Amino acid sequence: MTWRRLRALWIACLLVAGAAAAALPQEALQAADLQEADLQEASTSPQQAFKLIAAQSIPPDAGAQWERVTLPHIIRWADSAQSPSPVWFRLAFERPSTSTGPWALYLPYFYGGGQVWLNGRQAASVPESTQRLRVRWERPHLLLLPDDLLRAGRNELMVRAVPAFGEGGLRFPRASIGPMVQLSEVNDRRFWWVQVAPQTTVVACLIVSAFVLFIWWRRPGEVLYGLFGLATALWGIRTLTFVMQVIPVDRWELWRLVYLGATGGFVVVMAVFAMRFSGLRHRWVERALVAYWLVGPAWLLLQGPAGEGMVNRVWTAGLIPIGLGIVGVSFWTVWRQRTWVSAVIPAALVLATLAGVHDYLISWSPGMVDRVWPGWAGHRLFLLHHGANLLLLAMGVLLSLRFIQTLTSLQQLNESLESRVADRERSLSANYVRLASLERQNAASAERQLIMREIHDGLGSKLFTSLSRVERGDMDSRQIAESLRACIADMRLALDALAPEDHDLRTAFGDFMFRWQTELSAVGVGAAWTIDVPEHAPGVPPHTTLQLLRIAQEALTNIAKHARARRVCLSLQQIDGLLRLEIQDDGIGAAPARGARGRGMSNMRTRAEQLGGTLEVRQDAYGTCVALSAPANLSASSPGLEPALRGMPIPQTREA
Secondary structure (H helix, E strand, C coil), rough: CHHHHHHHHHEEEEEHHHHHHHHHHHHHHHCCCHHHHHHHHCEECCEEEEEEEEECCCCCCCCCCCCEECEEEEEEHHCCCCCCCCCEEEEEEECCCCCCCCEEEECCCCCCCCCCCCCCCEEECCCCCCCCCCCCCCCCCCEEEEECCCEEEEEEEEEECCCCCCCCCEEEEECCEHHHHHHHHHHHHHHHHHHHHHHHHCCCHHHHHHEEEEHHHCCCCCHHHHHHHHHHHHHHHHHHHHHEEEEEEHHHHHHHHHHHHHHHHHHHHHHHHHHHCCCCCCHHHHHHHHHHHHHHHHHHHHHCHHHHHHHHHHHHHHHHHHHHHHHHHHHHHHHHHHHHHHHHHHHHHHHHHHHHHHHHHHHHCCCHHHHHHHCHHCCCCHHHHHHHHHHHHHHHHHHHHHHHHHHHHHHHHHHHHHHHHHHHHHHHHHHHHHHHHHHHHHHHHHHHHHHHHHHHHHHHHHHHHHHHHHHCCCCCHHHHCCCCCCHHHHCCCCCCCHHHCCCCHHHHHHHHHHHHHHHHCCCCCCEEEEECCCCCCCCCCCHHHHHHHHHHHHHHHHHHHHHHEEEEEEEEECCEEEEEEEECCCCCCCCCCCCHHHHHHHHHHHHHHCCCCEEEEEECCCEEEEEEEEEEECCCCCCCCHHHHHCCCCCCCCCC
């Protein structure tokens, strides 16, 4: 946005603000000024009256020293040697003989209360301050005049006005007398502005402040929300002065302290908010503002109720420069940021500041207001609470826009993160597929390497050795047949262990024992075996099955060749991921370190270590027991097995 457009927007904002400012007093003026076109038919608003300062509770005689005054009238006790006292006002009005319906007295304000006498008799009263209660009526009063006291033609009205407690003067409005129907409309309009609107403001401010302060409590870093919530709460408390019109005496001084603290606190918090919103943060300025805030209540606390007038006149006047400073900071923000958002706060601040200056002049220098706008000060319509409401509304809108913008940014960030996470998931999924494929290829390659190693170290080695002996003529036909049968057995062993796709240990071990039962029977050894492997047990890797069968083959070979046993029992168990193989014979056993048998026992221990297990050999008078314990799920890629498969040759089975 260019500066020319921003300037045009700012002028438009000022015009709207001016229109709103003009509309508010005009509406209020209509509520207080009686709309002469509507009242000239019957009602009247005397501009002249007589006054008499007298404390008596009954009307003074007509021969007393009455003084002619112009309404509205102000008496300042601080400007005279007299002390505050009730004042009697005498007014005369005409009631047309053709007028019908009830008549009433309309008083736009009647702060201290008092009495109304019509033609020498009391017609109505408004409660006054007592020793137990303090009253300050902000609301208008519409007092019904009894028909039996009214006369056709000239009537005389006397009003006893009592000074409001704590004020150094008395203000009496320009009263209106006329038909109840006409005056009710005027009374209702003013009642809405000075009573209903403040009540609505109090409720709205307290609700909004609780909500915003809760946000700030949950998000302490959002200082602007905290300041806005505090300002809204303070303004709601300050507006209670238009709602709480009857207060007990023992709580009056406390209430005035709270009122002054809320008024000054609102201005100070608004100043800090404007600075923080503009990006300015000077601690010494903020501390000075807080110190000035505390001066007013402390001054009133020291002076007591008698010093309230001076505190209001001097200390409250010091809040005006602070308000002007807020406006200056806001204009500086507009100049620096040059956005329409930054122009909203200054426009509302201008209205609120002008309303505050207006209210101060209405209270303490009404003559200055009358010189600019004759007759306006007498209506005593205060605009600050309306201007402050507009300011708080503007602040709330800006913070709401900021909150929405933050949520939008978070949503965009979440969408970006979700997109990036989805891309990363797809990448990880593709990598996982590639890794799974590589793992399958590696597993197949490992299986092939294992088969090739088994063929090379087992079957290939035996065939090569047998061929060499045959070429040298060291083997006869029987030995050649035995060697070929051993090669075939070794090949079958490898096929049993590596061929099944489901890694069924029970099937491989059963096939292994079915072949060995024939060979053991040929040498006179009876064989029995048991398999205790659960049906739902996880499959055993092929290399584990192969090594287990190799150990069983080595043990059975030793039994068949050297043990002279008549019976052998094999037991295979799988319990909690642990394999246990026991081979028990009733033979004589043999020395473990002697010749080929020693190498066979060493090969069995080596294979057990490759499985990550242990091999135990026990001999007693009843025979020999070979017991193997090893984990069932040790993979070929396990740290303990990989070096063994890569760096250590698989031991050869001793030839028969």
